Amino acid sequence: MIIEGTVIRVYGDDISTDIIFPSEAAKKERVPEKLGPYAFFKFEGDRKTVPSKFYRDAKKLLEGGQKPIVVGGYNFGCGSSREDAVYTLKHSGVIAVIATSFPDIFYRNAYNNGFAAIICRTRNVNIGDELKINLDEGRIVNVSEDEIYNFSLTENEKKLIRMGGVYPIMKRFLRKKLSGDI
Amino acid sequence: MLLLIGDTIGQTITEKIISNSTGRYVHAGDTIDYLPVDTKFVNDPAVPQVISDFEKEFKTILGELYERPEIHKKEKTFVILDHLSPSTSPEIANLFNRIKQFGRQYEIKVYKECEGIEHVLLAEDGKILPGEIVIATDSHACTHGAIGAFAFGVGVKDMVCALATGHIYNFTVPETVKIDLKGRLRKGVYAKDIILYVLGQMGESGCSEKVAEFTGNVINKLSMDGRFTIANMAVEMAARTGIMNPDQKTIEYLESRTSDPYKISRSDKNATYTEKRLFNVNQIEPQVAEPYSPANSKSISELEGVKINKAFIGSCTNSRKDDLRSAAEILKGKKVNDDVELTVIPGTKNILKWAEENGILQIYIEAGANIYPSSCGLCFGNNLGVLGAEDVCISSINRNYLGRAGDPKSKMYLASPATVAASAVYGEITDPRKVTE
Numbered sequence: 001m002i003i004e005g006t007v008i009r010v011y012g013d014d015i016s017t018d019i020i021f022p023s024e025a026a027k028k029e030r031v032p033e034k035l036g037p038y039a040f041f042k043f044e045g046d047r048k049t050v051p052s053k054f055y056r057d058a059k060k061l062l063e064g065g066q067k068p069i070v071v072g073g074y075n076f077g078c079g080s081s082r083e084d085a086v087y088t089l090k091h092s093g094v095i096a097v098i099a100t101s102f103p104d105i106f107y108r109n110a111y112n113n114g115f116a117a118i119i120c121r122t123r124n125v126n127i128g129d130e131l132k133i134n135l136d137e138g139r140i141v142n143v144s145e146d147e148i149y150n151f152s153l154t155e156n157e158k159k160l161i162r163m164g165g166v167y168p169i170m171k172r173f174l175r176k177k178l179s180g181d182i
Numbered sequence: 183m184l185l186l187i188g189d190t191i192g193q194t195i196t197e198k199i200i201s202n203s204t205g206r207y208v209h210a211g212d213t214i215d216y217l218p219v220d221t222k223f224v225n226d227p228a229v230p231q232v233i234s235d236f237e238k239e240f241k242t243i244l245g246e247l248y249e250r251p252e253i254h255k256k257e258k259t260f261v262i263l264d265h266l267s268p269s270t271s272p273e274i275a276n277l278f279n280r281i282k283q284f285g286r287q288y289e290i291k292v293y294k295e296c297e298g299i300e301h302v303l304l305a306e307d308g309k310i311l312p313g314e315i316v317i318a319t320d321s322h323a324c325t326h327g328a329i330g331a332f333a334f335g336v337g338v339k340d341m342v343c344a345l346a347t348g349h350i351y352n353f354t355v356p357e358t359v360k361i362d363l364k365g366r367l368r369k370g371v372y373a374k375d376i377i378l379y380v381l382g383q384m385g386e387s388g389c390s391e392k393v394a395e396f397t398g399n400v401i402n403k404l405s406m407d408g409r410f411t412i413a414n415m416a417v418e419m420a421a422r423t424g425i426m427n428p429d430q431k432t433i434e435y436l437e438s439r440t441s442d443p444y445k446i447s448r449s450d451k452n453a454t455y456t457e458k459r460l461f462n463v464n465q466i467e468p469q470v471a472e473p474y475s476p477a478n479s480k481s482i483s484e485l486e487g488v489k490i491n492k493a494f495i496g497s498c499t500n501s502r503k504d505d506l507r508s509a510a511e512i513l514k515g516k517k518v519n520d521d522v523e524l525t526v527i528p529g530t531k532n533i534l535k536w537a538e539e540n541g542i543l544q545i546y547i548e549a550g551a552n553i554y555p556s557s558c559g560l561c562f563g564n565n566l567g568v569l570g571a572e573d574v575c576i577s578s579i580n581r582n583y584l585g586r587a588g589d590p591k592s593k594m595y596l597a598s599p600a601t602v603a604a605s606a607v608y609g610e611i612t613d614p615r616k617v618t619e
Contacts, residue, residue, distance in 0.1 A: 016581075016586070018563065023562055027274075030230045043584070075387035078420060079321060083339065086337070101390050101420070103387070103417075104334070104422045105337065112351075157352075165339065167235075170343040171240070178246070
């Protein structure tokens, strides 16, 4: 599996889910597919504007045939367990988040949605860089900066991405369980 | 490590709980494809997605076998209305009615609106037991580590999988960091100060992917209320969860609350820890965490005098009896400063009742505090008491992230209930020891 995209943002450490998806938005919209326009809406551009600046920038990239990738530092997605943080990124068209570390809840939520959260220390990544991510080999090629970064995914994580999330896997498990195979 | 014949490798409490539950002798790093879950609970903001995903994805499969699709271990599945209650709009009222209908349909307990904050209420009600694997759609599920349960927050999809199958997918047994707390607390220093201090030393991602196991004579001496406060904030250093080894106090706490059997696990003496940290609490002063991180903690002497106009005592961190009592001791016979709004939210209705019966509520009322019904309040950022742009608040909650409790321009300081109370009296960050002296 190879993901190709363009870096839309480079964040520092400790970006909380409160920043990615402020709880105010939870009162307005609860359908995951419709959460994209709220990404970072309280903190980027005019906070009253939905769709947010992040979402508008993501759309611009997508219209130009480029897929947005978010880069973060340590602890990306910390704090609240709200899965909306993953939904809002995914439904803004973001195809992967690369960060130095993720807290467990955000990390699980990402893979449960078939969304790549890649643990990797990227040395020299800038907004606008083109990245080629090889999920099987665990390699990121930064085409713009001519650099290579390595990471690794477990077999279960690859399976979650391949299957598009956890539900197909757990449906199969449930069927086996109910038919007495487990 | 050289092992002699007959030696066994010790296990941490976390490894033991997972071993007991899976029937497999595990150590950190082992992956379990399907992890069984004992107890689970869902809070109001997560319920709509949980209901719709459960019905869309799993109802048909369950319906093929059962006449009526059932939730796995429904008697150990709970719903709490705390983040959005009391309802402040017709939409939320409609949502609550829909949640209650779901509860009736699947025969799961839905606690009443404002009955309590999930992590305070379920422990108080004896629903969480030592040795259990517990999941909740809330990051502060780690609070229940104080009971010796392996409890952690999950998103909607893990919860839906557990409701349908009793398991979550793909779980790696986490490593453990042992956090040994030794020494004697000074006067005016509480459990909240200890954990704020530890967070300051460990950093906001200092326990990433690992379990924080709190031990030592400080933990032994602490009340269960204090232990909950410490376990509650383990997630603030990115820990998978916090946990404590159950003791006589744990057993006594559970005695009046449950008659269900449970199995106590404790870490072996020769258990393997990734890291051991020793903190001596002798010299710790009351702590205050500056915006915008709970790990930005400092000794109060560095922040005394910072003007505040809002003060809040509540949340799953600090809304229990010990908390309300320690703040009331400061407030007794005093008035909240003219320029400050002090809000108090007892963690559960039972705690409110206790406060009323023990004259504690009276102290708050006479001091001029606002008492709100049991709920998360401003801590969820869009309910009772949220902050405006100009607000500077000192509170007993767990997070002071940018914009979490309201306007992104607002400022939030974190402290113990006693420090919050002292600051409310003087209108600026105040050392509680100066008030009681």
